[in-house]
Amino acid sequence: MQLVNRRELADIVIVNTLRVYQPAKEEAIEEILLLAQEKKEGSRSFRIVVAGCLAQRYGQELLSEMPEVDLFIGTGEVAHIVKHISN
Numbered sequence: 001m002q003l004v005n006r007r008e009l010a011d012i013v014i015v016n017t018l019r020v021y022q023p024a025k026e027e028a029i030e031e032i033l034l035l036a037q038e039k040k041e042g043s044r045s046f047r048i049v050v051a052g053c054l055a056q057r058y059g060q061e062l063l064s065e066m067p068e069v070d071l072f073i074g075t076g077e078v079a080h081i082v083k084h085i086s087n
Contacts, residue, residue: 001082001085007035008044010046011045011046011047012046012047012048012049012085013035013046013047013048013049014049014050014051014081015028015031015032015035015048015049015050015051016051016052016078017050017051017052017053017054017055018052018053019053025054028050028054029054032048032050032066032069033066035048035068036048036066036068036069039068040068047070047071047085048068048069048070048071049069049070049071049072049073049081049084049085050062050066050069050071050072050073051072051073051074051077051078051081052074052075052078053075055072055073055074056074056075056076059072059074071084071085
């Protein structure tokens with residue numbers, strides 16, 4: 001795997017959420033929805049991964065609300081993100 005600094009070049013986009021306070025939560029969800037819209041439009045193919053606090057706390061709820069997200073991983077699994085992405 002290779003890191004890129006522009007999401008337009010990425011095959012996998014990771015949204016790493018650090019807090020679940022309302023402003024941070026809203027900002028993360030806004031970014032995830034923007035990515036989901038890009039994915040729906042189909043101009044390019046990529047996967048969306050949501051990692052960290054938001055996934056830890058709201059992952060089950062978000063699974064049904066955001067089917068475009070390919071993977072939710074909580075804080076305890078972030079260190080194993082490569083393994084999860086590979087699977």
